[in-house]
């Protein structure tokens with residue numbers, strides 16, 4: 001696996017692969033890789049000739065009081081995991097390489113899709129995500145890019161700017177990978193104590209209750225949200241940031257689930273903010 005650290009490195013690597021007529025799949029990550037990321041890598045491996053992963057904790061998508069400094073960084077362990085897929089190259093730049101002195105151009109998806117859910121809680125977050133993902137897709141000359149359904153709003157935002165800016169990249173959404181307990185895999189799970197990890201199971205359990213109600217014929221959005229809220233409130237360590245249900249991928253408010261819809265939650269367990277979701281009304285991953 002090639003390790004690419006500079007803009008010049010990745011540009012030369014991608015140019016050479018393109019000259020060989022290869023298709024390139026990009027999997028952007030912030031590292032601290034887990035099975036969820038490796039599932040994205042395998043999806044890219046199955047679809048593309050060349051797989052480039054990026055490992056970059058992107059400073060511009062973190063708010064001033066968020067966990068940028070604490071975010072786990074373990075590049076060597078990440079490389080060992082990437083080798084198992086295998087991935088062809090990993091791009092691991094310094095922040096100053098991505099955002100040199102004088103950098104002042106951002107991709108800002110305006111409008112409703114960035115103002116709700118995590119956008120409402122984390123102002124500027126999607127501007128940072130859209131900017132870095134645009135740069136990474138451009139640098140890697142990606143034909144395909146792969147993202148997890150756990151960040152379903154991120155996928156909606158990325159698909160929006162890819163369409164608006166006429167970028168020639170296909171965006172793949174890969175279903176959520178869960179631990180056996182049901183907990184959605186996340187790099188932030190590492191912040192949880194054993195007690196908090198137990199408490200965190202309330203997220204997937206609460207979503208499951210809503211799925212069961214939906215499968216038994218309940219389509220009223222207020223009722224489905226209330227089922228989740230009531231269930232989350234049974235866990236003393238859980239503090240709800242949001243419980244929302246929107247049509248998907250439009251993210252519009254709807255009174256009833258009559259089409260694909262995203263039931264999304266953000267919950268603090270202790271100091272750790274976790275997100276999870278299910279897509280009702282169609283097979284997960286179909287989008």
Ligand code: PAF
Nearest residue numbers: 028029030058129132151
């Ligand atoms: O989903 C993430 O880990 C990040 O938002 C991404 C897409 C790698 C951009 O920094």
